[in-house]
Amino acid sequence: MLLSWALLRTLVRLLLGIGRRGLAAFRANYDADLLPPVTPAEREALSTFGGCIACGLCDRGAAGARGSGAAWRGTMSFVLAASRSMPDHPAAARMLAGVPIEALEAEERSCPTRVPIAALARFVLEKAGEIERSGLDNRRAGSEPPSSAAGTSGRAAESPRLS
Ligand code: SF4
Numbered sequence: 001m002l003l004s005w006a007l008l009r010t011l012v013r014l015l016l017g018i019g020r021r022g023l024a025a026f027r028a029n030y031d032a033d034l035l036p037p038v039t040p041a042e043r044e045a046l047s048t049f050g051g052c053i054a055c056g057l058c059d060r061g062a063a064g065a066r067g068s069g070a071a072w073r074g075t076m077s078f079v080l081a082a083s084r085s086m087p088d089h090p091a092a093a094r095m096l097a098g099v100p101i102e103a104l105e106a107e108e109r110s111c112p113t114r115v116p117i118a119a120l121a122r123f124v125l126e127k128a129g130e131i132e133r134s135g136l137d138n139r140r141a142g143s144e145p146p147s148s149a150a151g152t153s154g155r156a157a158e159s160p161r162l163s
Contacts, residue, residue: 034087034137036130042123049120051113052079058117061107071095075107079115083124090137093128096121 013019020028026037038046058075072095073082082092101118108117131137 031134034131036086036127036134038127042126045116045119045123048116049079049083049123051115052076053113054080055112057110057112058107058115061103061110071097072099075104075117079117079120083120086127087131087137089124089128090131092124096125 019025023037030037054076056076058079061075072078078092078095082088082095099121101121104118104121108115111117
């Protein structure tokens with residue numbers, strides 16, 4: 001009975017054009033889950049990010065060997081774990097801080113399954129930026145969103161070079 005009522009209500013609202021639709025509806029439903037929308041190009045790119053076979057070759061490259069400090073666990077770890085869940089992208093972006101994008105591009109060339117590691121890093125940074133600009137990650141963690149001077153711009157200074 002409840003499902004029938006919900007279906008009827010949804011159909012009536014659609015027919016009358018009531019309520020949020022499209023991107024506004026998506027944001028209303030998923031912002032709190034730290035899931036920003038993706039563009040058609042990003043959706044297409046997402047299908048190329050999952051080809052890792054955990055061979056570890058990328059960890060022999062410049063970024064894998066040098067890393068960027070205590071947070072960096074190596075490129076394979078970034079590809080297989082840190083970058084996998086969009087709500088975790090702000091943390092993954094902090095891991096990337098100090099890793100030159102050129103090093104990731106070099107490691108990508110040695111990848112046997114051609115995982116686009118640099119594009120994955122750019123995607124992670126982009127979505128992390130969207131989440132941080134929304135302030136939702138701070139609110140979910142129970143703290144106040146940072147001011148633009150101390151928060152987003154401070155983290156941006158730690159981001160890898162993207163040129
Ligand atoms: S080289 Fe490619 S397949 Fe191997 S661990 Fe790195 S990303 Fe995965």
